Amino acid sequence: MTEYIATTPFGRRTMTLGQIASQVKARTAPKDAVVHKWQTFQHIREARDLVGATDRALAILSALLSFHQETALTGDSDIVVWPSNEQLMARANGMPPTSLRRHLAVLVECGLIIRRDSPNGKRYARKGRGGQIEQAFGFDLSPIVARAAEFKDLAEAVQAEKRAFRVAKERLTLLRRDIVKMIDTGIEESVPGNWGRVQQSYQAVMNRLPRSAPRQIVESVCEELEALWRDIRDVLESFADSQNMDANESHSGRHIQNSNPDSLSESENGFRDKKEADGNVEENDKLRSLPKRDLPLGIVLDACSNLRELAQGGQIRHWRDFLAAAELARPMLGISPSAWREAREVLGEQQAGITLAAMYQRADQINSAGGYLRSLTERARAGKFSTWPMVMALLRAKLDASKPPAARPETADEPSGPRQQGGTGGGLASPELRKLLEKRPKDPGRGWE
Template sequence: MQTHITTTPFGRRSMTLGQIASQATAKAMPKEAIANKWQVFQHVREARELVGATDRALAILNALLSFHRETELSAEGELIVWPSNEQLMARANGISPATLRRHLSVLVECGLIIRRDSPNGKRFARRSRTGEIEQAYGFDLSPLVARAEELRDLAEVVQAEKKAFRVARERLTLLRRDIVKMIDAGLEEGVPGNWGRVLQTYQGVISRLPRTASRQLIEDICAELYELHAEIRDVLESFTKTQNPNANESHSARHIQNSNPDSIFESETGSRKEKEASGNAAETDNVRSLPKRDLPLSIVLDACPNLRETAQSGEIRHWRDFVAAAELVRTMLGISPSAWQDAREVMGEVQAAIALAAIYQRADQINSAGGYLRSLTDRAREGKFSTWPMIMALLRAKLDEGKQRQTTENATSEAGPRLEVSDSLLKSLRKRNPRP
């Protein structure tokens, strides 16, 4: 059996204290130490970030383990493998020689293998007359046996962290879903409350959540959302307690419709005959003559720039971002989920979002956004509505406003500076030039 001795790397490679520590750890392991090589490799793969290994380094380690014939790595057995670079590259999916050398160094620095270089740098094994290995030069796998328990503990730490991260994300998803649906329920049932403020608070918390967030940040945001969740739930529960438990749904609907006329809610049924809804919808009578292609996103954003302000990331690049912003606008306008769902089913998700963006752009001119949207939905159901006229009208209004502003600025610049004359000077001029 080979005697493990401390060796320094061959060639220009220098010796480090970390390599000495790895050799000392391997030398101090008990003789009865044993480990399953593939189980240890699995632990290394799970804890690779804590260990400091790379993906390519793991591929090379997997190749090195494949050159060890036994599945069990034993301190009393032969733990040195001596494959050539060509053999390693072949089993490591054909990586280049430079990549092989670089990631072999990573494995050494991580303390997963030890170089046992021969005097001339070659890898080989010297056998006795009976065929037993007397001395081998190559890569020593003993650190994997010596650190088997440590690597298992690191893998368990990583697994626990992943589980905690997964639980935090699940909690975040549930809180977000509950809050949005409870806000919708409050709007749908006419529960008195400043739901616009609640929605702004929710969006303010969510806007701090990046695409890739740490577990700690997710847990902090979950704590804030939980407080908001409890506040909304208390409001809804308090409202249900004030209702007659024997009342049916129609009675409840009448009560909600007639309560708190100054709240953010609306009576959508009575508002379908609003003048602005019927008047503006008249522009869509000749739908058949309109273009059949879809509206480009850039044109819609030019016509409805106010929607950009509600985007979570402050930017709308795709239709999915546009629809998400429309969802937020729908709640801000006090449009019930049923009206929005009806519009999406009739018009389609994107077309309904475009119509909602146009309504939001003209929110100061529309008394009932929900009634207006239901009116447009009814016309779309009859095939008499298209979003093209709405967007073109907004673009024309924007263009006319720009031309008017430019005309005013030109007139001001051509008029030149005005001469300010004092009252005393005017009196003096009148005395010198009396009127005939």
């Protein structure tokens, strides 16, 4: 009489075509197949996303494998274990019964185990007179033997994908570092070119990179960055060749070249703009009369509304967002890294950012932003500069521009007619501030010009 082996689940659990396919796959295992159960389990764990198993389901599978006494799993014998739910929960670190049943079902659906249910649904083994096991009801582990090679290939594919992703992220990091530093070099060395536009192109590419990007998107961004990197490199190399630089001396490290070309050009141009730095900050007594507290972010954004166009999503909610947008505005104004670094050291991060935002608001009225910033930095070092007059002057200009032509005050220095606004968008912070700004000083031109 041929021994009958149950293939359908007990109770109300239904049979699926996937379970039938798993049983067919298990019967195809070679009789001489021998696999190491823990090595195969490691392959399954690495490829769990491709297999469809969860972490807790793999914890149950590890517990089931531990009930098989032999380390090697062979294809010439039945590999059935019959632990009770209590024993499984104990080896699965106290998993609740409902979770245990749910994750056992996951293992069955993934084709990692096969149910061999008894007539009454209990798990046990029937032994013969000699003590050998004649038939067992429980969980059949033979699919692990039959699919061992498949699990190994899947694990290798996952490892290859991880390596490719790691290489792509390293490439992205190197490209970002090279591009940022080459742009700074172009500005620092006064290399001809629209470096503000280059900075915008770089930022546009980076804005398309989500926070958690898959490998395909990272590689696509790397391709765009590499094209930009080649363009910048060609410009810098062409400029270096035109300057007849001695490559041997530059590589030996003995030749020291002044990499601050804007120290003269910015100072000369800044001398023309020095008049712009004079104003209320020229007199120490007026500086002492200014408020001692820091400028609120809302007032600064009302005055320097153009900076919002550089912020992520066009919104600035915190000072860190404001400073990040100021960092983007710096190369667009043509300010060298050395001038910006000196301004931050003297003024501080926040005050330097406010100064740069005010300059960006009136970028069309400043001949040399780098020289102007150096001039303001020197005045701040001497205690003769504050950001309050700059911001108040911008707000006052917006207030005057919002009035009807008949209501605008006329002075000898300011003829009647339409005025040029420093920026677009953004209202005044409060009615109290509006009243304060309406109290114009005797010399309306001071504070910015």
